[in-house]
Each structure stands twice: as structure tokens, then as C-alpha cells.
Amino acid sequence: MKIGNIDYGNRPLFLAPMEDVTDVGFRMLCKRYGAAMVYTEFVAAEAIVRSIKATLSKMTINDDERPVGIQIYGRDVESMVEAAKIVEQVHPDVIDINFGCPVKKVASKGAGAGMLKNIPLLLDITRNVVKAVNTPVTVKTRLGWDNDNLIITELAEQLQDCGIQALTIHGRTRSQMYTGEADWTLIGKVKNNPRINIPIIGNGDITSPEEAKRAFDEYGVDGVMVGRATFGSPWVFKEMREYLDNKTDDATPLSIDDKIDILEEQLKINVERIDEYRGIIHTRRHLASSPIFKGIPDFRQTRIAMLRATKVDELMAILEDCRKLLKE
Numbered sequence: 463m464k465i466g467n468i469d470y471g472n473r474p475l476f477l478a479p480m481e482d483v484t485d486v487g488f489r490m491l492c493k494r495y496g497a498a499m500v501y502t503e504f505v506a507a508e509a510i511v512r513s514i515k516a517t518l519s520k521m522t523i524n525d526d527e528r529p530v531g532i533q534i535y536g537r538d539v540e541s542m543v544e545a546a547k548i549v550e551q552v553h554p555d556v557i558d559i560n561f562g563c564p565v566k567k568v569a570s571k572g573a574g575a576g577m578l579k580n581i582p583l584l585l586d587i588t589r590n591v592v593k594a595v596n597t598p599v600t601v602k603t604r605l606g607w608d609n610d611n612l613i614i615t616e617l618a619e620q621l622q623d624c625g626i627q628a629l630t631i632h633g634r635t636r637s638q639m640y641t642g643e644a645d646w647t648l649i650g651k652v653k654n655n656p657r658i659n660i661p662i663i664g665n666g667d668i669t670s671p672e673e674a675k676r677a678f679d680e681y682g683v684d685g686v687m688v689g690r691a692t693f694g695s696p697w698v699f700k701e702m703r704e705y706l707d708n709k710t711d712d713a714t715p716l717s718i719d720d721k722i723d724i725l726e727e728q729l730k731i732n733v734e735r736i737d738e739y740r741g742i743i744h745t746r747r748h749l750a751s752s753p754i755f756k757g758i759p760d761f762r763q764t765r766i767a768m769l770r771a772t773k774v775d776e777l778m779a780i781l782e783d784c785r786k787l788l789k790e
């Protein structure tokens with residue numbers, strides 16, 4: 463599968479953009495363990511244009527994580543075009559536009575999935591952003607606003623005509639938020655529309671290697687994007703990749719020690735590349751939700767301690783305690 467000049471290989475897996483989750487350390491590790499492309503968390507166009515420092519820091523990317531997409535969202539043509547031009551100066555491999563965020567503070571102002579209520583504006587923004595930059599522009603969206611407005615089949619064609627180079631579809635409506643199950647049949651319908659020639663990346667509820675394989679086999683998508691299943695386990699990409707490539711027999715599974723080493727590395731990268739306080743804030747959430755700690759008796763107390771830690775040494779000591787407990 464190709465976007466612009468970059469070949470993402472056969473049946474690529476992508477790390478979903480996630481606010482407060484897909485920070486630089488996490489992205490680098492997901493890349494190392496098999497994600498074909500990673501994305502920053504979404505960045506507000508208006509804040510980019512106003513040079514808000516905390517916003518610009520979300521756009522810091524590292525060569526080790528390439529290919530990487532920077533995702534932007536906004537609600538008017540001017541700020542989105544201006545923001546895309548600024549983003550281009552950071553040299554991401556892709557500029558992704560978010561037309562899918564369902565949260566009230568975004569969608570009720572007309573941005574993110576809110577744009578699904580104003581298709582002419584959504585298309586105008588897309589067309590103008592594509593025109594304003596040389597970097598490939600992609601879009602991530604949902605099936606429609608609600609079940610009575612499942613517009614994705616037509617919207618995909620319209621977005622393709624605007625010049626986007628790939629489309630990611632999360633198989634839910636805005637009204638569903640994150641409830642119910644993702645509907646992959648509609649994603650498959652878009653993919654199998656003979657008028658569609660851009661890559662279609664399917665997204666929603668993929669949590670295991672078997673589910674990833676099924677998404678490719680049954681729905682024919684060009685790529686699969688994984689979100690929540692990556693929390694605290696950047697190695698899920700390795701497990702999915704090996705399964706998709708029929709390499710599970712020769713694979714060396716990661717041990718608990720390896721996995722704790724990876725989480726400690728994530729903490730170190732974030733503290734070095736962001737700063738101690740925010741690096742910890744970002745990483746401790748991953749640690750607290752990592753599936754590897756589920757086997758620890760009465761993990762709840764440890765989890766609370768993880769979420770309260772404010773110093774690297776403190777978090778490292780908790781992780782080392784977990785290592786000992788898991789080996790007992």
C-alpha cells in the first residue's frame with residue numbers, strides 16, 4: 463500500500479492518533495515493534511496558527527518514528543490551510559485531517575465529527591488543504607453523524623475527488639461515540655466501491671492478531687489502524703505483524719522482562735524528549751493500563767501509585783517491584 467512516495471508494505475498496521483496517548487516515546491516504540499505508520503495526537507489548527515507552545519510541542523517528531531503523520535482539526539478553511547502550511551515545515555510524511563472526533567468540546571463547535579453535519583465545508587477544507595501543501599493529505603472520519611445519516615460511501619468518493627491520498631474510516635457514527643461495535647461491513651463497502659482507488663484504512667475494535675487478519679481477509683481493506691488495544695503494549699504490533707506474515711512459528715515472544723524494559727524505555731524517552739513532569743504524566747497512564755500487570759494480586763493499589771507518581775525514580779521503583787512480583 464502506498465501513500466505518496468512511501469510504500470507501507472503488504473497489509474500494513476497503523477497506530478491510531480490518540481489524544482494524550484500517542485506521544486513521541488510511545489510512537490517510537492510502536493514503530494519499532496511493527497507499526498507501518500504512527501500519528502501524533504490531533505492538534506488544533508487555531509492553536510497552531512496562534513503558535514501556542516504546548517500545541518506546537520505535540521508536533522515534534524523524530525526521524526526514528528518515520529513514517530509519521532501529524533493530525534490536525536479545525537472548523538474553517540483559513541485556519542486549516544494556514545495550520546497545514548505550518549505543519550508542513552515540520553516535514554511529516556502525511557498530514558491527516560480529523561473529521562471524526564466525537565467529543566463535545568470539539569464536535570459541538572463544528573470541528574472533528576461535527577464536520578459531518580456540514581459536508582460542503584468539510585469538502586472545502588479538504589480541497590484547500592490539499593491545494594496548499596505538497597505533503598500527502600489524508601483524512602480520518604466516521605461512518606456519518608448517526609444511523610440515519612450513514613454517508614460514508616458517498617463521502618469517500620467526494621473526499622477522493624478533493625485529492626486526498628488515503629482515507630481512514632472508524633466504523634462508528636458520531637452518535638455512537640465509543641459504544642456498540644464498529645461496523646466493518648460499511649468500511650468494506652467503501653473499499654469495494656469500484657470508483658474508489660485511494661487506499662482505505664479500516665479502524666475500530668481490532669484487539670488481536672486474529673481480528674486484524676479478519677479485517678484484511680473479509681473486508682479487503684488496504685491497512686488496519688489500531689487504537690485502544692495498544693495502551694501500555696506497543697508490542698501488539700509485533701504479535702499482529704507476525705501472525706499476518708505467517709511467522710508465528712519462528713517468532714520469539716517477548717518475555718515479561720522484555721516488556722517491562724520496553725515500558726521503562728518509553729518513560730525514559732518521554733522524560734528526555736518532553737520533560738520530566740509531562741513525560742511522566744503521559745507515560746504513567748500507559749503503565750497503569752498495561753495488560754501485563756493484570757496478573758499481579760491486588761494490582762489496584764499499585765495502579766493508584768503509578769498514576770500518582772511524579773518522579774522518574776518513583777515510577778522506576780514501582781516498575782521494578784512489579785517485575786519482581788510477576789516473576790514470583
Ligand SMILES: Cc1cc2nc3c(=O)[nH]c(=O)nc-3n(C[C@H](O)[C@H](O)[C@H](O)COP(=O)(O)O)c2cc1C
Pocket residue numbers: 478479480481482483503504533560562563602632665666667668687688689690691
Ligand atoms: C483516548 C483516545 C484519544 C483519541 N484521540 C484521537 C485523536 O486525537 N484523533 C483521532 O483521529 N482519533 C482519536 N481517537 C480515536 C482513535 O483514533 C480510534 O479511531 C478509536 O479509538 C477506534 O479504534 P480502536 O477501537 O482500535 O480503539 C481517540 C481515541 C481514544 C480512546
